Amino acid sequence: MAVTQQLARVPAEYLDSCRQSANASEDGDPLWGPPSTDVLDLDWALFLLERVCELGGLDDVHRSALWQALDGDTAIDLAFLNTQPHAISPFGPAPTALSAGQVARAAELLGQIDFPALLATLPTDEEEAASLLGNGADKIVGGPKKYVLGHFNALREFYRDASQRQLLVVLWWD
Known part of the structure; x- marks a missing residue:
């Protein structure tokens, strides 16, 4: 089973409810289960997204924003989501949130x-681009550019919707 990056859009009240459930439960069960429509599986795209931005020369402000969108922040206490046997991130770092x-x-x-412009800086040959990207890009069926663009667009749309609905984003590896 592969470990992949997950994101969930949730209201602050939902996190509070999960925290209360974990505190009330003998085994710390937070009853975590956001709707599937509010969960995004980024697979292993994180590393390739970062590499495309590095190679494409994305400025520091936007690279930092992308990094935070992919890495989260530790200011919100999510220890209740990282307690066995109900940890949502048993194979990776502790969950984070924005x-x-x-x-x-x-x-x-x-x-x-402008992610297509960043991708345009890569070699046009998919094998050459995959070699430059590394991180297993040569094994992506359909080519790494399509894969990375699809994941970037999904990430952008996910955050746009979360922002419009004034939701928090929780990030973890599962």
Whole structure:
């Protein structure tokens, strides 16, 4: 089973409810289960997204926004989601989250990134591009450019919707 990056859009009240459930439960069960429509599986795209931005020369402000959108922040206490046997991230680092304000800022900056232009800086030959990207890009069926663009667009749309709905984003590896 592959470990992949997951994101969930949730209201602050939902996190509070999960925290209360974990505190009330003998085994710390937070009853975590956001709707599937509010969960995004980024697979292993994180590493390739970062590499495309590096190779494409994305400026520091937008690279930092992308990094935060993919890495989260530790300011919101999510220890209750990382307690066995109900840990949502048993194979990776502790879950992180972004506040609604951070989500809005990330959505704004992700919306400004011209990702096709970044991809255009890569070699036109998919094998050459995959070699330059590394991180297993040579094994992506259909080519790495299509894969990375699809995941970037999904990430941008995910944050745009979370921002419009004033939701937090929780990130973890599962």
